Amino acid sequence: MRKSSGSLPLGTTTLFTKWLCSSNPSQHPDDYVVIIICGLQRHLVLCRATDKSWTSLPGGDYYEDIIHYEGKFYAVRKNGSIESWDFAFSFPKRRDVATVKVVGLPCKKKYLIKTSEYLLLVGRSVRYQEIDSFNGFYKTLGFDVFKLEEEEQGGNTTKPSWVQVKNIGDNVLFLGESESISLRELPECSEDCIYFTDDDEGARLNINTLLGGRDLGVFSIQDGIIKPYYPNNARRLFPRPIRLQLLTPPVWFAE
Numbered sequence: 726m727r728k729s730s731g732s733l734p735l736g737t738t739t740l741f742t743k744w745l746c747s748s749n750p751s752q753h754p755d756d757y758v759v760i761i762i763c764g765l766q767r768h769l770v771l772c773r774a775t776d777k778s779w780t781s782l783p784g785g786d787y788y789e790d791i792i793h794y795e796g797k798f799y800a801v802r803k804n805g806s807i808e809s810w811d812f813a814f815s816f817p818k819r820r821d822v823a824t825v826k827v828v829g830l831p832c833k834k835k836y837l838i839k840t841s842e843y844l845l846l847v848g849r850s851v852r853y854q855e856i857d858s859f860n861g862f863y864k865t866l867g868f869d870v871f872k873l874e875e876e877e878q879g880g881n882t883t884k885p886s887w888v889q890v891k892n893i894g895d896n897v898l899f900l901g902e903s904e905s906i907s908l909r910e911l912p913e914c915s916e917d918c919i920y921f922t923d924d925d926e927g928a929r930l931n932i933n934t935l936l937g938g939r940d941l942g943v944f945s946i947q948d949g950i951i952k953p954y955y956p957n958n959a960r961r962l963f964p965r966p967i968r969l970q971l972l973t974p975p976v977w978f979a980e
Contacts (some may be wrong), residue, residue, distance in 0.1 A: 740764060747759075755774050758771060773812075798812070798817075833849050837905070845871065897915070921944065
């Protein structure tokens with residue numbers, strides 16, 4: 726595996742939101758691509774296995790999530806626009822996929838998740854106000870789930886679109902800022918549900934509020950109901966002296 730000694734573009738060394746690799750570098754040392762969401766404006770930079778420096782992609786900024794799916798990178802921006810990047814060319818080819826607008830409550834965050842059958846986009850709706858002295862000033866109220874469908878247009882071209890779904894079968898989604906995954910056949914978990922953690926970056930970085938880390942639970946896609954996965958007296962588990970420990974980014978562990 727080669728190591729890139731080139732520096733990142735100016736102004737992108739302070740914040741790394743997410744990085745993604747197209748394949749395992751140890752198994753494909755000469756054929757992989759790394760993409761990073763970085764900088765305060767969250768733009769994309771890339772580096773191939775044979776590159777000696779990082780390259781900024783011209784798509785735009787304020788990207789919320791990226792994923793590698795069927796040989797391409799898909800990225801979603803804060804405004805709901807989704808694009809794909811094809812690295813089969815000398816320079817990545819960008820294609821606008823579609824724009825998803827979540828109606829109703831403000832959509833705070835969007836996630837891209839691949840299942841064994843299709844690609845999903847999940848929009849998270851959050852209400853900002855003081856719920857109570859324990860829950861703080863924001864709370865997740867629900868999720869909207871969309872599936873990517875591509876209609877054949879002839880001439881080896883397709884027209885992509887996002888279709889909202891109310892059922893994902895026996896899949897279980899786990900959402901997090903650093904990674905979101907879809908799993909099946911988990912007897913300990915409820916199928917057709919979303920398990921989510923608190924990934925509000927503003928509350929986590931502002932240590933003066935001490936309000937981050939509590940917005941988490943299990944959302945039933947079919948019923949639209951959120952249930953806690955901690956006991957009702959969970960506040961006893963988080964006494965005031967250790968609240969700073971709740972401000973770390975969420976991470977899912979799988980055995």
